[in-house]
Amino acid sequence: MHKSLLLIISLFLTSSLFAGKRPNILFIAVDDLRPELGCYGSKIIKSPNIDRLTNKGMRFDRAYCQQAICGPSRASLMTGCRPETINVIENKAYFRELNPDIVTIPQHFIKNGYEAFYSGKIYHGGHTDPKHSWSRKPAFQRMKVANPGWKNGGYALPKNQAIYHKNKKAMLAKYGKEGSSGLIHGPAYECADVPDHAYRDGYSTLLAIETLKDHLQKSPEKPLFIGLGFAKPHLHFIAPKKYWDLYNPEDIQLATQKTGPQGGAAIGLHASFELSVRHGIPKTGPIPEKLSRTLLHAYYACVSYIDAQVGLMMKALEETGQLENTIVVLWGDHGWHLGEMGVWGKATNYEIGTRVPLIISAPGMKARGKSTESIVELLDLYPTLCDLAGISVPTQCEGQSIKPLLNNPLATGKNRALSQFPAPALREWAANPLSFGMRQTFFGPLITEVEGRIIDQHKKIWDRELFENHIMGYSLRTDKHRFVSWRDRRNPEANPVYIELYNHINDPNETKNVASKHPQLVSQLNKVLRNTLNKK
Numbered sequence: 001m002h003k004s005l006l007l008i009i010s011l012f013l014t015s016s017l018f019a020g021k022r023p024n025i026l027f028i029a030v031d032d033l034r035p036e037l038g039c040y041g042s043k044i045i046k047s048p049n050i051d052r053l054t055n056k057g058m059r060f061d062r063a064y065c066q067q068a069i070c071g072p073s074r075a076s077l078m079t080g081c082r083p084e085t086i087n088v089i090e091n092k093a094y095f096r097e098l099n100p101d102i103v104t105i106p107q108h109f110i111k112n113g114y115e116a117f118y119s120g121k122i123y124h125g126g127h128t129d130p131k132h133s134w135s136r137k138p139a140f141q142r143m144k145v146a147n148p149g150w151k152n153g154g155y156a157l158p159k160n161q162a163i164y165h166k167n168k169k170a171m172l173a174k175y176g177k178e179g180s181s182g183l184i185h186g187p188a189y190e191c192a193d194v195p196d197h198a199y200r201d202g203y204s205t206l207l208a209i210e211t212l213k214d215h216l217q218k219s220p221e222k223p224l225f226i227g228l229g230f231a232k233p234h235l236h237f238i239a240p241k242k243y244w245d246l247y248n249p250e251d252i253q254l255a256t257q258k259t260g261p262q263g264g265a266a267i268g269l270h271a272s273f274e275l276s277v278r279h280g281i282p283k284t285g286p287i288p289e290k291l292s293r294t295l296l297h298a299y300y301a302c303v304s305y306i307d308a309q310v311g312l313m314m315k316a317l318e319e320t321g322q323l324e325n326t327i328v329v330l331w332g333d334h335g336w337h338l339g340e341m342g343v344w345g346k347a348t349n350y351e352i353g354t355r356v357p358l359i360i361s362a363p364g365m366k367a368r369g370k371s372t373e374s375i376v377e378l379l380d381l382y383p384t385l386c387d388l389a390g391i392s393v394p395t396q397c398e399g400q401s402i403k404p405l406l407n408n409p410l411a412t413g414k415n416r417a418l419s420q421f422p423a424p425a426l427r428e429w430a431a432n433p434l435s436f437g438m439r440q441t442f443f444g445p446l447i448t449e450v451e452g453r454i455i456d457q458h459k460k461i462w463d464r465e466l467f468e469n470h471i472m473g474y475s476l477r478t479d480k481h482r483f484v485s486w487r488d489r490r491n492p493e494a495n496p497v498y499i500e501l502y503n504h505i506n507d508p509n510e511t512k513n514v515a516s517k518h519p520q521l522v523s524q525l526n527k528v529l530r531n532t533l534n535k536k
Contacts (some may be wrong), residue, residue, distance in 0.1 A: 022113070022223040022389055023363050024326040026317065027105075029122055029227070030306055031070065031234040032346060033332035035061075035357040037303070044253075046246050046304050049311030050359065053330060057361025058406055059371040064417035064477055065378050068334040068346045068353035069431045070234075071124035073378065077333070078104045078123065078133075080382030080397035082418065084489075084533065089422055089472070091430035094127045103394050105382050106133045109225045112391040117211055118227030120204035134227075138207050139214035145197045145206065153185070154200060154231075154238060156192040163187060163279050175437035182428050183437050188278035189298035190238040196308065199238060201230045205309040209316040216320055223389075228313060230306045233336075235274060237298030239305040244297065246304050252296050254289065255339035261350075263513035265486055265498045266453040267425045268473060271446040273438075274345040274429035283442040292339055299338060325363055327388050331378060332356040340509075347424045347431065349475040349484050350510050354419040362388050365406040372405050374413035375477065417477045418532055422489070425450040426468040433469065461497060471497065474529055480505050483525040492533040496526070 037047040039054040040061075066076040071091035072083045079086055079095060079102050086102065088095050095102060106116035107129075117136045123129060140147075148154070153164035164186030171180035196202030208228045215224050232239065260269045275281055275295075282288070287295070310330065317323040335353045337343040346353050356378065361368075380399035386392065387401040404411040422431055426447070428438060439447065455462045472489035475482060484500040499522055501515035515522050 024224045024226070024322055025109070025114075025385060025389070026226045026228065026313065026326055026328045027122070028310060028313070028328070028330040029074070029120075029229040030330065030332050030357075031121060031229070031231050032334070032336045033233060033303065033306070033357055034335040034338075034352070035063075035332070035355060037307075037357060039359075040357065044247070044251060045300055047307040049307045049314065050330065053310065053314065053328060053361060054359050055369045057328065057359050057365070057369075058367055058409065060358040060360070060376055060402075060405075061371055061373050062375045062417075062477075063331075063356050063358035063378065064354045064375070064419055065332075065334040065356050066418065067420055067431070068348060069421070069429070070333055071127065072431065073333040074122070074124050075127075077331075077378040077381055078106075080105070080379050080394070080399055082379065082398055083420060085398065089420070090427075090432045091124055092432050096127070096129050096132070103396065104129060104133045105385060106225050106227060108386070108394060109389070109391070110135045112389075113222065114225045115215060115219060115222045116225035116227070117215075118229065119208040119211065120201065120227075121229035121231050122227040136211075136215070139211040140207070142210040142214055143207060145203065148198055148200055148203055150200075154236065155186055155190055156194045156198050156238070157190055160186050160190055167279060171437070175435075175440070179435055179437040181435055181437070182430065182432070183277055183441065185278050186236065187280050188236050188275060188295065190236065191241050191244045191298070191301070192238070193241040196240055196305070199232075199240070199305075201232055201306060201309055202240075204228065204230070205312050208313060212316060212320060212322070216322075230309060232306055233299050233302035236278060237295065237302050239298070239301040243301040243304040243308070247297055247300050249293055249297055252293050252300070254292050254296070257340050257509055257511065258286070258342050260341045260343075261500070261502070261510055261513050263500075263516075265473070265484065265500055266450075266457040267423050267467060267471065267486060267498070268349060268484070268500070269341060269343055270345070270347060270424045270427075270429065271443075271450060272344040273443065273446075274347070276442070276446070284446070286342065287339070287344065295344070296338060299336075327363065327385065328359075328361040329381060329385070330357070330359045331381065332358075333378075345429055347421060347427075347429050349419060349421050349424075349473045351477070351482060351504075351508075353421070354417075354475065354477070360384075360402075360406060362406055367405070367407055367409050370409045372409035372413075374402075374405055374409070374411070375415065375417050375479070376402050376405075376413060377417045415478060416528070418529075419475045419477070421473050421475075423467060423471045423473070425454065458497065474533070476525055476529055476532075478525070481521070481525070482510060483522070483529070485526060485529055492530055499526075501525075
């Protein structure tokens, strides 16, 4: 046989053998999940399956997203680049259009011999990157239940479907497809006595399990990257009744911190736009106590619903003999205010908005069942997965591998996390610029009210074009402090228009801005921020 042919066969057999030994990856994304789970110390949340995953892996107590909104957070994580680097700072921006040659996590793993598929929400909206990020389609042909889809707004109850369609018709007629963006919604919550797969996340889990089985039948020699994305507990809060039944409304405690930080930036908090747009939610003023408790109940039910899906997926890995050779990563894309600071929603630069749950279980890790307080960022996941799988790390990655922490929770990590968000008070919750429809509806007075507070704080430097379209809040989370600098993103060297500093040692809830009392520390952190931004 020709020597070159023998060499090719040898290389093929070697690569196949090596690929077969590489771990599978179960990549679990959970939308709007804050680190409020049993394993994170919650006394009310029932999350037994995620808790068990933590016992097999490591819980990261100080993990932070790069922007507290779906699109930018996920684009950053999946490319390993900061929002500023890929210029994705709002949900409408598509990372692939702006960065045609960028290499995503699953794309890189495909190049290194993996198969990759997704079920549910991994990227935001329609930005699914089908050409590059995924090598196979989910096994729809194996499904024995109907896909609930989005035709009826995600609702299972006919009365809520009717409300959704009525609102959709009215908004489209008045503002058109573009102008009504973000305004078409039904009720904020739903409790329906239906099976798990009647909602999107239950169906997505079954689809992922069937695709796993299909892969093992057809391509068992190839390692598999499974992207399993859950849409809940994102609004609207919908979950089967059995998960609502896990909670007694009388046991639910409301947020006690109902106002923003003393001396905080007026531009830093919004009027709960994401919740307010839902049917049945007051359009002005605070959320009544009874409704607040119902919303919390609904959020908790959604968390337990997702927890059950995690359990089903983990069981499938075990039953197919894949569990011991699978890296499991569970992450939330950002935090969520449940009434804290008077806000319902994400889209802030504070601890509640930027801190996320992160759990990693990997074959061979030494610190199983441990937790770490080392600061990590979601963009660290890209190099970490490469490190764990034994493949190269693309030069585009701006994070660092946190694999050492999986063996030693006290290992030296990074000393800060950087998050950002553009003018929360003057943007839609998706960080998109305010649409015509938003200004014309009940949001108009809310926006005017917010503008009034900003004008009062900034007086002579107020300029609508600057504050609404160009001011970015950059937040550094260090071991002891949170530093937030509001500045013109067009010029990293420009002086900030406002500074916030919170001492997490004696003020973990960020109730008082102490920037004016610590000018030397502010100057130091401002220099660190500038250096970080100039590295992009």
